[in-house]
Amino acid sequence: MDDVSEAIKAGKISVIANIILTIIKGVAGIFANSTALIADALHSLIDIASSAAVWIGIKIAEIPPDKEHPYGHFKAESLAELGVGLAIIVTSLFIMYDAVNELISGKSPEFEIYALLAALFSAIVNEGLARYKINIGMKTKSSSLIAEGKHSRTDVIASFAVVIGFILVYFGYWWADAVVAMGISVLIFEIGGEIIKNAVDVLMDRVDPELAFKITSYVEGIRGVESVEFVGVRGTWRNKIVEVHFTISPGASAEEIEAITKRIENIKKEIPEIKEVIPVVRVIKKITKVAIPVDENGNYTGDLNAPFFEIFDLKTGDEIKIENKYKDAERRKGFLIAEFLRNNGVDCIVISKIGEGAKSHFKNMGIVIKTIEEKGKPREILEKAI
Secondary structure, three states, X not given: OOHHHHHHHHHHHHHHHHHHHHHHHHHHHHHHOOHHHHHHXXXXXXXXXXXXXXXXXXXXXXXXXXXXXXXXXXXXXHHHHHHHHXXXXXXXXXXXXXXXXXXXXXXXXXXXXXXXXXXXXXXXXXXXXXXXXXXXXXXXXXXXXXXXXXXXXXXXXXXXXXXXXXHHHHOOOOOHHHHHHHHHHHHHHHHXXXXXXXXXHHHOOOOOHHHHHHHHHHHHOOOOEEEEEEEEEEEOOOOEEEEEEEEEOOOOOXXXXXXXXXXXXXXXXXXXXXXXXXXEEEEOOOOOEEEEEXXXXXXXXXXXXXXXXXXXXXXXXXXXXXXXXXXXXXXXXXXHXXXXXXXXXXXXXXXXXXXXXXXXXXXXXXXXXXXXXXXXXXXXXXXXXX
């Protein structure tokens, strides 16, 4: 049996088990007049819907990419996970509402041995379900099935809490059933919030820093790659799509670029959950003229307000100083300076700080930005930059 079939089977078993538990706890709770046990039954009822959602989500996630969904349908599983989390939150709110009403009204359940046994039976069955679903979820790397397993574990806690509540009621603590139900509500709410956060992280394409670092290290280790500029990861635990932007030296042949690209795509063998790799190559522009902002004494300032620029021609070795005409510009300073330097043949500027707007203007005009924060003479800064 493949992973997907095994995950779907786990979802079906969960649905059947929760139907049985809902009936047992619901009937026992009604006859014993127990809000906590009825709340527990309601929790199992919502489990049925969430288990079905997981089952459907896993099936949809396996549909191959098409014209309207070029990256596939894998996020359907995260949507199912989100549905499970929302179902848990709704359940917790219902339980809290009923518990508060019970406490205000002053009513308490009847101690009945069958109700106690129903809660105990539910705890045992749900613990078995939780372990089964979490194990299958880990094996098949199904985040939604693991979420369902955690959902079942909330039932275990809830059912044991009901047992404790019944025992306290037996000893005369009439309010125990309602207080236990409140405790169950808070616990269930926290678990639901955690599951929702995990689902939203996937749906929002949140990058796993550890995985991004691993991918970056792998790509930087490939001969011919100068640097890795961007790593984007989207997808679920089981299915990930990776986009890698990297730079190579000028002069690399088409065959060399193709060889590097294939090696990057081979990361799928290193990390099995990566199903697709999108390499984006950028050839490093050859720098010929470098502008370094300096003050009246010829010291590097590192900002666009400098009165002069020291320009080094790397081809001829010439060095000239030009006045920064736009240092006092009140509007569009970044654009004006970038255009001014480009007209002087500059294709690289060394700077210590620059705003996002100015950075965009320099890049749009094909001027490479090198960042150096240390102070010093222009030639010292140039040696550090190149």
